[in-house]
Amino acid sequence: MYLVTSEQMRSFDHDTIETYQVPAIVLMDHAGRAVADAVLSHLPKAAVVVCGKGNNGADGWLCARWLKRAGIAVSVVTLVDPATLQADARLAHSIADAAGVRWQLYEPGVVRETVALAQATGKVAIVDAILGTGVSRPLTGEFALVVDEINQVQAAVVAIDVPTGVNASTGEVHGRAVQATTTVAMAAEKLGTAVTPGALYAGQVRVADIGIEMRLDDAIAMYTHPALFRGQYGDRDELTHKGSFGRVGIAVGTMIGAARLAALAAAKAGVGMVVVGGEGAKGGEWAPDIVVRSQTDVPAAFADCQAVVIGPGLGDRAHRAQAWLRQLADCGVRRGAIDADALAFVAQDGRFTPVAGEYVLTPHPKEAARMLGWDVSAVQARRIEAAREIAMRSGAVALLKGYRTIIATPDGRLRVNPTGDASLAVAGTGDVLAGVVGSLLAQGLDAFAAASLGAWLHGRAGELAGQALTRVSATASDVVHELPNALKAYLQSLR
Ligand SMILES: NC(=O)C1=CN([C@@H]2O[C@H](COP(=O)(O)OP(=O)(O)OC[C@H]3O[C@@H](n4cnc5c(N)ncnc54)[C@H](OP(=O)(O)O)[C@@H]3O)[C@@H](O)[C@H]2O)[C@@H](O)CC1
Ligand SMILES: [K+]
Known part of the structure; x- marks a missing residue:
């Protein structure tokens, strides 16, 4: 390993x-x-x-x-x-x-x-x-x-x-x-x-x-291997209650489907409560397990959350990400997953605005290229360097998506994710991953652990969806449905 x-x-x-x-x-x-x-x-x-x-x-x-x-x-x-x-x-x-x-x-x-x-x-x-x-x-x-x-x-x-x-x-x-x-x-x-x-x-x-x-x-x-997280995730005894597993806030913008995937994935990954807030939250159709906050102001909606997910489906509302992060930090919320359009507000063309706290950035290669000001082909040829550079310059954990996802910390530690296959090459799986990582952060895992375990569970769920439905037919919703089986696989490898 x-x-x-x-x-x-x-x-x-x-x-x-x-x-x-x-x-x-x-x-x-x-x-x-x-x-x-x-x-x-x-x-x-x-x-x-x-x-x-x-x-x-x-x-x-x-x-x-x-x-x-x-x-x-x-x-x-x-x-x-x-x-x-x-x-x-x-x-x-x-x-x-x-x-x-x-x-x-x-x-x-x-x-x-x-x-x-x-x-x-x-x-x-x-x-x-x-x-x-x-x-x-x-x-x-x-x-x-x-x-x-x-x-x-x-x-x-x-x-x-x-x-x-x-x-x-x-x-x-x-x-x-x-x-x-x-x-x-x-x-x-x-x-x-x-x-x-x-x-x-x-x-x-x-x-x-x-x-x-x-x-x-x-x-x-x-x-990444399940044994790395022994004692940090997966155990629940009779004395635990929903408050023991945190609250994660999912910011909802204009594309509600992406936020729905992230919210469901966060719930399946075991967080105590999933809260949606922001402009699109009230109008969306949410599963009964999801708590909908009426505030359209993201920091106000998530002030009592332990972690946030900012990016999936935000669309043109993503430009507010930087201000949200500052205001959330003022309320004591300093952990979360940042994805999709919100990544551009951490870095663009090699200009970085460092993020303080336990944050995980989850770019796919094209987003990483935009952040660094590199060609996508350069990111794909030198993936370790790309992930390391993003982590070092942002001060957050970088999770560079793609086959053998790489997770890098600002201080130079590195993990490679062995799970996942072509079943994940479909729209929406990135939103699922952001939801899982946010969920794990709200449950108290640090950013490196949340990113690496999140990628592991997400990858295994993708493999299982592909096995059940073929890699061709598996969709992001199927990956969410397989998360409990990925969790079983995780628990089994701890035995
Ligand atoms: N050290 C030990 O005790 C143990 C080592 N072990 C084994 O040794 C391996 C490492 O051995 P190594 O360091 O001699 O390097 P190796 O890969 O054989 O290259 C040799 C030379 O090739 C050259 N070269 C470079 N690029 C080139 C190119 N594009 N085209 C042409 N030539 C090129 C370059 O020399 P140059 O031409 O630059 O002078 C380079 O020095 C390791 O992988 C493992 O298998 C283990 O079994 C355990 C014990
Ligand atoms: K060889």
Whole structure:
């Protein structure tokens, strides 16, 4: 569940080698063995291991030896002349060479030909040992050619640590990347394969314990998991009453449907009371569980709430968001979810107005781009940086929506949400998320917890709606209906 950057990994490798006195070649041999096991699980008759010049390549040479011992017809294609290899990569090559592993120097077409020849005997697997955490620039020349060749042949591809071309820290793709079937990550999954676009290249990620000692602290990113919220959410005993679970205020503007979704979602996520107020509140049709306040003035309607949701369906009333936040703070209301059009009043074109208190901003990539003054394509290529920048500059928790939603805090902590699928790619699901996050904030969770648990529940509800109704037919209302089942899944994983 931990997600590490290249820099963190380098420091852990260094500690293990220097302080714990485990020689690097021992770690790499464990890595080679773990990758060989992953290759064998594809039941190939032959394997082609493609090695680069660094330690990722060293893992590849050692893996080739283990595959040979397992009776697989293995050959290495190397991008550099082994005579020029340095340090541990040189030793790894010698070990493989002494064991009789066959190898040849890369030339364009060689991977394709070697795989085609091997396919005569049965299933073939390719091992990507070209670049790991050391990738530092776009792939060009033979590195680009070999990646294209690997991606064109029909074979299972097992990537060592990260697929070549994926930046292990950021998930950016350096021009092109190996499309892996399986990625075997050493010691911990790299942040770059947890978030998009990197995640789309990694296939199934397995983590191998190769004996690296890791220092785990707040600086380490992780996947959101229910166990993180044990004791904070989900337990209710006989002595609790509606006042124990807070009141959330949902601001209603001109588009009432969005506010209705947010209000229902907030109720299903367990808040003690959902209050709607603002201009559109009185005219709307609300479920009987929703309390409608007659005040059209948002701060006055929500003065006794613990949290607010500002954004869903506000439309052209969103320009008042900033004044509302100030007035709410004066009444002691300093937590909430800010979404949709209201986000523009926190930031636009890179100009930020910081938000004080426990607030969660929930932009989708287009809204994030508008806030930062970036292109949407830049936000999608560098999602971690985008989320971090919004959090740091706004002083609020940023939740950047999309597959593998990223949650960042102003002080640099990071979570990646593992739940959710294409069922959520429909209008209104963002309003549902804002309602859930507001509900959790009103129940007392801090902004980081509310954002990460909110994304988790919302994502799981989306998956469940897709399973019940197909990803094509599932709507935002269906996601609301599945929230109780998402909550059951949450409670079950705490057992
Ligand atoms: N350290 C340890 O003890 C352990 C390490 N382990 C393993 O080692 C991996 C990290 O190894 P690493 O640091 O040697 O980096 P790696 O990814 O092999 O790159 C090598 C060199 O490639 C180059 N290069 C960069 N970009 C390029 C490009 N676009 N196109 C062409 N070349 C490019 C660049 O050198 P440059 O050309 O810039 O001089 C870079 O230094 C890690 O992922 C894991 O698998 C684990 O098994 C556990 C123990
Ligand atoms: K690799």
